[in-house]
Amino acid sequence: MSKHIKVALIGNPNTGKTSVFNSLTGLKQKVGNYPGITVEKKQGVCKLSRGVKAHILDLPGTYSLNTTSLDESVVVELLLNRNAPDFPDVAVVISDVENLKRNLLLFTQIKDLQIPAILVINMSDRMERKGISLDIGVLEQKLDTRVALVSTRRNTGIDQLKQLIENYRDIPVSRSIDVSLIDPPYFRRLEKTFPGEDLYKLWVVITQDVNFTPLQKKELFGDASFETKSREELKKLQHKETILRYQFINGILKETYKVDWKAAKGLRGNLDKILTHKVFGYLIFFVILLTIFQAIYDWSSIPMDFIDASFASASEWVKDTLPEGAFTNLIAEGIIAGIGGIVIFIPQIAFLFLFIAILEESGYMSRVVFLMDRVMRPFGLSGKSVVPLISGTACAIPAVMATRNIENWKERLITILVTPFTTCSARLPVYLIIIALVIPQGRFLGLGYQALTLMLLYLIGFGAAILAAWVLNRILKIPNRSFFVVEMPNYKWPLWKNVFFTVVEKTRSFVYGAGKIILAISIVLWFLGSNGFSEEFKNAEQIVTERVETQGLSANSQAFMAEKLEEYRASLSDSPAPAAPAGAVMHPQDSLQRLQADLRTRVINQEIASHRLEHSFIGQMGKLIEPLVRPLGYDWKIGIAVLTSFAAREVFVGTLATIYSVGNDEEETIKNRMAAEVRNDGTPLFNLASGISLLLFYAFAMQCMSTLAVVKRETNTWKWPMFQLAFMSTFAYIVAFTAYQILS
């Protein structure tokens, strides 16, 4: 018989809740969202003994059941609703051995909701170093529960926890405190008005912030008006409740929890002297950021080059192996090129999230918040906004979601609105390819011009975000109840398992989230680029052949041929005699003629391809918007790429790759193809002016449908994403226009 036990993991932030979740479930977990809202929902399965499985739900971290954010209200909503499908059979409350007192506050609240609750005391590996000793037996007896002493770092105690979960029916259900003691007359009235209802549950519902859980209140109270208290009075009572709970907890810990301060060693104090220092703190933070960017730029180029080459040869292989035809073209030029366009970003995304995960895991991220709060505040941002803004350098989508832990709605909204200005990884491929094309390779003070340009673009993105926030802070009229409390957790060596899980999870969400869009668009584009209505398109071969016969080759093609022939002649005079194939007698003059004929066929094919593309669906679309983008220094091909990348910025490169490789049997890489692109007057299309114009356009334009969709969900209206789209794209156009006109 199979049995399912529903388990909810609950705990304060920074107690290693996620580590416990990872230890219980391994990779058998899935991350989704709670219906209707965007709080992350992490679920996993843990095998217990034979036939028994535990469904583990990792609830958002919270300090108590008094909610101050959407994340926290998810916990309360679930625990109050016994009919919810996820309502747990047993709650596993995670605590950190060093902060047991504070963690027990939440534990007593859960217990008072009459839910069987197991107490996990995590990070037990630190007890010795911190001089902590515990009397688990007495603790279990006093708290009337079962305790599992766990160290996810040393992987101890997890089996005991599994056993406790399996035997959850043995966990006593009892209250820790009598909440009615804080105001007996008030609770007597409550009892009279709602006979049979649980008093503590009523109290939790009453004190919830109205913004978060209106539903519960309606359900419980209906239209019957209960004369409740003013906000201030309730807050006073909550204060009393907190004191009451701490009295209870202190009483227990006095008997069970001993700290030998002489034995305690701490990194926190010493490290914080430096890491939060007025000067060194900022220097170190800046150096960390700089290191991350240099590392991403350098390290990821190795796997990226490899991926680039592999997909190019895979595409070639398919074309050589499969019979010629539309289907082969679809696979080689649509699908393989499209998938290559997704996979190529994985190294950068993985590296960036590796760093972010390490900063989060080590506890350093809280110090960043401390350092940045005062700096961010004048712009209407919270110190916590730094985290989304930094995460935005990977992708605006998780970053916008990461704004959820900002309690203040105005600060949160501004953060959401400006985060897409930060340089996300989707911009990187655009930046990298344009930088490689138009920025020289020299070095300045040991740093490459190209790396410096990239650094500058990151700073510009951040600057635009800050500036926009400053403006929005003045425009938006939203009442502000400022609120800021940030825990500074102890420094910890990152748990590599958690870092790895984060990297895998983020990469996976990119591949399956953005990747789907990228692949779909690549295929649509390939189709639009290789099909057309007009006679010009259908008869491209005939038209071009006739034109070449009557008017000769185009100037470009002639120049191209002349160059190749010159190269060949030079190679002839350099080396004595080219090794002739066995059995063949070949005179230099013959081989030259053969090369000339080959080249002629090739350039005619190129002219046909180019003609065909110009008259394909996509070419016509691009031409339609050319007048709009010409003042920015772009031609109709870039116009197409700009258009299609409204779906996702990284599509820009994929589009150009498709546009340039459609009907083109050259094996050149995209970059070389772009470098070879010339205007009608023969000057390169990608020069400093048009390159900078493109870089700036991509720095500011709101070109990501997925981000718009996330913002819609987070703000629950189309108003904000539409505002974002209009505001950012107009700004981008003006800046790019100005830059091109000045530079050209």
Add this chain to the structure above:
Amino acid sequence: MSFTIAHLRRGEKGIIREFNEASVPIKLLELGCLPGNEVELVQVAPLKDPIYINVNGTHIAIRRSVALQIELEPIEGI
């Protein structure tokens, strides 16, 4: 002018005396910022804001405006 958390110097300690419940977030109480508990000022960010404190073993950063609301009993000789 009363003596509050915001008036501590780095490394200085005090005992929380009382504060106006309306102006202090409930979360701060839950984190252990309660009357009778000892507070140590760990670090102050530039412009004296935010303020990083250790209260009752919990390390948190709070804004100056909130710190000014929490009155202290100074501890001599530390």
